[in-house]
Amino acid sequence: MKAQTARMKDKTPNTVKHFGATPLRGVPQLRKVRSGIDGLDDVTGGGLPYGRPTLVCGGAGSGKTLFAMEFLVRGATKYGENGVFMAFEETPKELAANVASLGFDLAKLEAQKRIAVDCVQIEPEEFAVTGAYNLDGLFIRLQYAIESVGARRVVLDTLESLFAGHDEVILRAELRRLFRWLKDRGMTVVITGEKGEGNFTRQGLEEYVSDCVIFLDHRVVEQNSTRRLRVVKYRGSPHGTNEYPFLIDEGGIAILPLSSVGLNHRASKERVPTGIPRLDEMFGGRGFYKGSSVLVSGTAGTGKTSLASRFVDAACERGERALLFAFEESPDQLTRNMRSVGIHIERYVKRGLLRIISARPSSHGLEMHLVNMHRAIRDFDPQIVVLDPITNLFAVGSPPEVQSMITRLIDFLKLRGTTTLCTSLTPGSSELEYLAGGVSSLFDTWLMLEVLRSGRERNRSLTIVKSRGTAHSNQSSEFRLSSRGFDLVDTYLGPTGVLTGSARLAQEAQDQASLTMHADKLERTTEARTRSGKVLRNRIAALREEFATLDADLEGSIQEETLRRDGLLVEREAMATSRQAFAGPTKKQVSRRAK
Amino acid sequence: MKTQARPKKRATKKPVEWDLCLYVAGQTPRSIAATKNLQKVCQEHLPGKFRLRVVDLLKNPKLAAGDQIIAVPILVRRLPTPLRKFIGDFSRVEPVLLGLGVQPGGKVIA
Numbered sequence: 001m002k003a004q005t006a007r008m009k010d011k012t013p014n015t016v017k018h019f020g021a022t023p024l025r026g027v028p029q030l031r032k033v034r035s036g037i038d039g040l041d042d043v044t045g046g047g048l049p050y051g052r053p054t055l056v057c058g059g060a061g062s063g064k065t066l067f068a069m070e071f072l073v074r075g076a077t078k079y080g081e082n083g084v085f086m087a088f089e090e091t092p093k094e095l096a097a098n099v100a101s102l103g104f105d106l107a108k109l110e111a112q113k114r115i116a117v118d119c120v121q122i123e124p125e126e127f128a129v130t131g132a133y134n135l136d137g138l139f140i141r142l143q144y145a146i147e148s149v150g151a152r153r154v155v156l157d158t159l160e161s162l163f164a165g166h167d168e169v170i171l172r173a174e175l176r177r178l179f180r181w182l183k184d185r186g187m188t189v190v191i192t193g194e195k196g197e198g199n200f201t202r203q204g205l206e207e208y209v210s211d212c213v214i215f216l217d218h219r220v221v222e223q224n225s226t227r228r229l230r231v232v233k234y235r236g237s238p239h240g241t242n243e244y245p246f247l248i249d250e251g252g253i254a255i256l257p258l259s260s261v262g263l264n265h266r267a268s269k270e271r272v273p274t275g276i277p278r279l280d281e282m283f284g285g286r287g288f289y290k291g292s293s294v295l296v297s298g299t300a301g302t303g304k305t306s307l308a309s310r311f312v313d314a315a316c317e318r319g320e321r322a323l324l325f326a327f328e329e330s331p332d333q334l335t336r337n338m339r340s341v342g343i344h345i346e347r348y349v350k351r352g353l354l355r356i357i358s359a360r361p362s363s364h365g366l367e368m369h370l371v372n373m374h375r376a377i378r379d380f381d382p383q384i385v386v387l388d389p390i391t392n393l394f395a396v397g398s399p400p401e402v403q404s405m406i407t408r409l410i411d412f413l414k415l416r417g418t419t420t421l422c423t424s425l426t427p428g429s430s431e432l433e434y435l436a437g438g439v440s441s442l443f444d445t446w447l448m449l450e451v452l453r454s455g456r457e458r459n460r461s462l463t464i465v466k467s468r469g470t471a472h473s474n475q476s477s478e479f480r481l482s483s484r485g486f487d488l489v490d491t492y493l494g495p496t497g498v499l500t501g502s503a504r505l506a507q508e509a510q511d512q513a514s515l516t517m518h519a520d521k522l523e524r525t526t527e528a529r530t531r532s533g534k535v536l537r538n539r540i541a542a543l544r545e546e547f548a549t550l551d552a553d554l555e556g557s558i559q560e561e562t563l564r565r566d567g568l569l570v571e572r573e574a575m576a577t578s579r580q581a582f583a584g585p586t587k588k589q590v591s592r593r594a595k
Numbered sequence: 596m597k598t599q600a601r602p603k604k605r606a607t608k609k610p611v612e613w614d615l616c617l618y619v620a621g622q623t624p625r626s627i628a629a630t631k632n633l634q635k636v637c638q639e640h641l642p643g644k645f646r647l648r649v650v651d652l653l654k655n656p657k658l659a660a661g662d663q664i665i666a667v668p669i670l671v672r673r674l675p676t677p678l679r680k681f682i683g684d685f686s687r688v689e690p691v692l693l694g695l696g697v698q699p700g701g702k703v704i705a
Binding site: 118120121122123127128129130131132133134135136137138139140141143144145162166 | 618620621625629632652653656657659660663664665666667668669670679680681682683684685686687688690691693694
């Protein structure tokens with residue numbers, strides 16, 4: 001039951017896609033009843049015809065009874081339409097055990113008065129016919145069951161059992177009457193029938209059911225059993241006419257979602273970091289577009305899984321949920337390997353942010369993988385999905401099949417706005433930009449990891465081959481993995497060409513040395529300048545001092561002379577005064593003239 | 596529910612040799628005819644030795660599932676064992692007699 005409730009919170013947009021011709025406008029559409037079976041309502045354009053019988057036919061073990069039962073159970077639990085299951089071939093116990101495998105608790109539904117089960121036992125040997133009769137007993141039982149739960153859906157599985165014991169003429173007349181009776185009451189009916197030679201059913205039930213016929217096929221293809229469903233006929237409604245793979249498991253029946261028909265997903269403008277800052281820069285600064293598909297290709301050992309894991313690691317760090325489908329390594333092995341490059345994703349597994357699902361592609365058919373992936377994605381609802389590597393899937397199907405599967409998966413993810421990263425192993429040691437099956441066009445961004453050989457060394461490089469919608473660097477960067485994590489380093493582009501690895505390091509060391517040398521020289525020259533400046537300034541200072549000293553001396557001399565002259569004048573004056581003769585100007589006059 | 600032909604003496608517990616149950620769906624001409632025909636056959640060939648109950652499934656729809664009835668009218672012979680069923684309106688008497696195991700006069704054959 002848990003799987004059922006989980007699937008009910010489906011995030012996929014609820015639009016029902018129509019196949020074939022688009023419905024005419026203005027013409028009253030055939031009223032349909034949603035079956036609740038995963039994917040069927042998409043194929044049929046809305047569900048089964050309301051108030052009419054639908055025939056579900058197929059070989060033994062093709063899933064007819066389970067189909068019919070799921071139609072009833074979903075009707076009761078999801079759409080509030082109760083139902084009646086009339087079984088002609090199984091006992092109540094057998095039936096309950098049978099459908100328990102789908103996770104349906106029939107006893108509980110019966111107790112809740114949502115589904116009524118009536119098992120009809122036919123024992124032909126004990127009849128003796130004594131005259132005319134009809135099958136009113138069946139009608140009465142059906143009526144009683146319908147009334148007991150207020151049913152709107154009815155399953156008859158399988159009416160062919162009646163042919164064993166009764167007169168065919170009477171029986172066929174009664175069957176006609178039965179379907180009219182059911183139609184009058186507006187019951188949506190599903191009847192099952194086993195495939196006959198040349199007919200849809202052994203007893204030709206299809207003559208009573210002219211509205212909708214669904215055929216279930218179960219075959220073994222290359223040791224893998226595959227189930228396929230086909231809507232053979234659906235009067236009054238366009239429907240997908242192809243065979244659609246489906247699968248039956250404890251979540252019920254799942255017909256593969258068919259979102260590949262429309263390319264109308266929205267394109268987000270938001271960005272998602274790659275987990276490697278330098279790589280984000282190469283994308284114009286912010287990383288991948290949200291909801292885009294990224295392909296990381298490379299030959300063996302180039303670090304694709306590591307890059308993918310780092311992407312996941314960064315996403316979980318931000319608190320987003322990620323789902324990783326590993327086709328080569330077990331979850332344990334993956335987490336252990338990633339620890340060696342400093343990525344610890346096991347802690348996110350514990351916290352429930354990351355889920356790693358490992359499966360060898362050859363373990364199931366392609367359809368089973370696809371449906372399982374769809375289920376896992378819907379149940380877990382991640383923002384990031386990683387597939388590592390998709391090339392392993394080519395072992396399971398032919399290139400067109402695998403391409404179709406990957407296309408459908410990517411379309412589904414884009415509709416949900418999930419960012420997807422797929423790794424792909426390029427064969428051999430060649431670095432051709434070729435990808436088996438031509439899947440590169442499905443991806444918006446393509447990162448290529450290559451190996452560059454120089455001398456006896458292998459160094460990794462990363463190139464962005466394309467990225468729709470973003471300007472990106474066209475330079476190859478050297479991609480280094482170490483226990484500290486990732487490093488993206490610009491490769492050295494010099495006169496000798498592209499250098500990576502130890503050659504680059506050597507060249508870088510050389511560059512560094514010459515830089516240091518220049519720096520030294522610069523320093524010395526600057527120092528010299530400073531020193532000579534100092535020296536000159538010192539000299540100037542000394543000269544100034546000399547001048548000051550000289551100046552002071554001279555000043556002293558001048559003062560002395562002035563004093564002596566003044567003294568002489570005073571003497572002369574005194575002498576003149578004593579001689580009473582005015583020989584020359586007085587001191588006062590001399591000083592006045594001097595002024 | 597109608598019962599007919601009670602044993603003559605209630606005091607002496609005479610065993611009922613034939614326990615018959617006729618299922619019909621409502622009072623249609625066919626069910627009335629069947630009831631009548633069957634009563635006639637029983638009174639003629641098994642006087643005093645049978646117990647016939649008529650069950651109208653329209654009044655007791657639950658019994659249709661419980662007793663696994665599809666075709667009507669249907670007669671179920673519970674006793675003598677083995678259990679035997681007869682469908683039809685009993686317009687043809689021979690299969691009934693054969694099936695009930697009686698010969699004219701009430702002698703048990705099978």
